[in-house]
Amino acid sequence: MLLDVLPLTGAFKIRLDTQADERGFFARRFCAATFADHGLETDFVQRSVSYNARRGTLRGLHFQAPPHAETKIVRCTRGSIFDVIVDLRAKSPTFGRWHAETLTADNHIALYVPKGFAHGFQTLEDVTEIDYEITPAYVPGFARGVRFDDKELGIEWPISSAILSDRDRNLPGLRGLR
Numbered sequence: 001m002l003l004d005v006l007p008l009t010g011a012f013k014i015r016l017d018t019q020a021d022e023r024g025f026f027a028r029r030f031c032a033a034t035f036a037d038h039g040l041e042t043d044f045v046q047r048s049v050s051y052n053a054r055r056g057t058l059r060g061l062h063f064q065a066p067p068h069a070e071t072k073i074v075r076c077t078r079g080s081i082f083d084v085i086v087d088l089r090a091k092s093p094t095f096g097r098w099h100a101e102t103l104t105a106d107n108h109i110a111l112y113v114p115k116g117f118a119h120g121f122q123t124l125e126d127v128t129e130i131d132y133e134i135t136p137a138y139v140p141g142f143a144r145g146v147r148f149d150d151k152e153l154g155i156e157w158p159i160s161s162a163i164l165s166d167r168d169r170n171l172p173g174l175r176g177l178r
């Protein structure tokens with residue numbers, strides 16, 4: 001498992017260090033000691049899956065309000081996604097900046113999304129699944145979000161005709177979070 005520092009401090013890209021042979025490969029996807037050495041969460045108390053039937057489906061940008069702010073490990077286990085994290089930490093020098101990675105079932109890349117970030121994705125093909133490891137537990141009344149198409153954020157989503165929930169279509173802009 002290889003942890004790559006991302007431009008938004010505290011977020012990491014997780015790549016597999018595959019042990020390959022003629023059968024295929026074996027690789028470690030999580031290691032509490034390695035995470036602890038990097039100051040990362042090690043105890044993910046919930047695991048969720050997001051299934052998306054159609055290419056262009058966009059979920060986000062979501063986060064949980066304090067004191068239930070979430071840390072997530074996000075990986076694509078079927079298909080492929082354009083995955084986006086947004087720094088919403090009020091005192092962060094990169095507040096309002098976003099970073100995207102293409103996560104696919106084939107590249108096995110995962111993202112470590114720390115507390116204080118919003119997360120969203122757009123699917124790049126039909127029949128896509130995303131696996132989440134999350135901590136702490138989800139609390140419904142603390143679900144928050146920011147518009148995917150907020151002009152100040154300026155996220156360059158790959159597919160223009162996005163499929164969205166009504167909730168996501170009506171999320172507030174970044175300005176409302178300042």
Ligand SMILES: Cc1cn([C@H]2C[C@H](O)[C@@H](COP(=O)(O)OP(=O)(O)O[C@H]3O[C@H](C)C(=O)[C@H](O)[C@H]3O)O2)c(=O)[nH]c1=O
Pocket residue numbers: 048050059060062063119120121132138143165
């Ligand atoms: C996130 C979550 C949701 N729910 C319930 C709440 C709703 O009744 C239903 C769907 O929730 P929501 O519309 O928020 O699901 P998504 O639009 O896929 O949102 C997720 O996708 C974005 C991109 C994320 O990063 C978040 O983890 C998560 O917000 O599942 C739960 O019971 N537990 C949970 O952990």
